[in-house]
Amino acid sequence: MAEAAGFDIEVMIGPVLDAGARTLAYRDAGVATEIKADESPVTAADRAAEAILLAALARLAPGIPVVAEEEASAGRVPEVDARFFLVDPLDGTREYVRGGDDFTVNVALVERGAPIAGIVYAPARGRLWCGDVARGVAWRAHLHDGVLGERVALKVRSCRGVPVAVASKSHCTPATEAWLKASGCAERVSVGSSLKFALIAGGEADVYPRPGPTMEWDTAAGDAVLRAAGGHTLCLDGHPLTYAKPRFFNPGFVASGGHPSLPLRPFLTADTRPTDESE
Numbered sequence: 001m002a003e004a005a006g007f008d009i010e011v012m013i014g015p016v017l018d019a020g021a022r023t024l025a026y027r028d029a030g031v032a033t034e035i036k037a038d039e040s041p042v043t044a045a046d047r048a049a050e051a052i053l054l055a056a057l058a059r060l061a062p063g064i065p066v067v068a069e070e071e072a073s074a075g076r077v078p079e080v081d082a083r084f085f086l087v088d089p090l091d092g093t094r095e096y097v098r099g100g101d102d103f104t105v106n107v108a109l110v111e112r113g114a115p116i117a118g119i120v121y122a123p124a125r126g127r128l129w130c131g132d133v134a135r136g137v138a139w140r141a142h143l144h145d146g147v148l149g150e151r152v153a154l155k156v157r158s159c160r161g162v163p164v165a166v167a168s169k170s171h172c173t174p175a176t177e178a179w180l181k182a183s184g185c186a187e188r189v190s191v192g193s194s195l196k197f198a199l200i201a202g203g204e205a206d207v208y209p210r211p212g213p214t215m216e217w218d219t220a221a222g223d224a225v226l227r228a229a230g231g232h233t234l235c236l237d238g239h240p241l242t243y244a245k246p247r248f249f250n251p252g253f254v255a256s257g258g259h260p261s262l263p264l265r266p267f268l269t270a271d272t273r274p275t276d277e278s279e
């Protein structure tokens with residue numbers, strides 16, 4: 001069993017699967033999209049999935065604060081201390097409302113600024129990833145008829161040739177394009193949501209450059225899975241991305257598998273410095 005800081009992240013697998021099932025049910029029924037104050041989209045599915053996850057965490061981990069995307073949008077953010085959860089009930093809402101499959105349900109446990117355990121679930125793809133950094137346990141599994149199949153251990157691959165990059169489908173901007181060109185990533189796969197971290201964790205890609213802003217709930221679960229699989233997420237100063245920052249706002253970062261230092265270089269040149277990539 002994967003266990004982080006006395007909390008077994010695997011107890012959240014059931015609620016995460018339930019939350020994912022809810023997002024699919026809403027999509028099948030034809031869900032309406034609203035636009036939030038920050039101009040990002042939100043649906044009833046985001047809120048329903050978040051309610052399932054919050055109820056489960058209140059039951060299974062009472063006393064550990066939870067920072068969740070839709071709660072935060074409504075101005076409800078608890079004080080966080082050394083340990084807290086980050087929840088993004090539907091990452092990739094833009095893809096979700098477009099009818100794409102690249103959206104995920106995300107739960108992460110953060111301890112002393114580091115993402116130490118996480119679950120990423122892609123309901124429309126029927127794939128789940130789980131990682132616990134402290135124990136170095138990372139695995140993925142397919143879901144068949146509502147049941148998780150065999151667990152396959154995750155390990156980043158060592159990148160010997162031309163790196164394969166994964167980049168945002170919805171927020172791929174000139175800064176990202178410049179980075180991809182400068183870093184020599186000939187092959188690029190456009191993927192929405194935290195799936196980008198999961199693909200690197202599973203050795204299906206090498207690097208995820210993100211010069212533009214994201215929120216901590218977007219990245220924490222995927223980042224935990226990636227770190228548990230041997231990968232890294234570095235800020236542009238070369239230090240690991242930390243959590244519990246002001247407003248839970250992430251700076252630019254590069255997540256990678258085999259080569260932690262090489263991919264940062266192109267970000268450090270003036271013409272590819274991160275810009276505000278908000279739409």
Ligand SMILES: Nc1ncnc2c1ncn2[C@@H]1O[C@H](COP(=O)(O)O)[C@@H](OP(=O)(O)O)[C@H]1O
Pocket residue numbers: 040069088090091092093094167168169170171191192193194213214215218277278279
């Ligand atoms: N200007 C901005 N500031 C902060 N986060 C942003 C942003 N633009 C996009 N994002 C985040 O990027 C996520 C989507 O990532 P991607 O483009 O890789 O799929 C969104 O998650 P949500 O879909 O949960 O809102 C959103 O939180």
Ligand SMILES: [Mg+2]
Pocket residue numbers: 088090091092217218
């Ligand atoms: Mg998100």
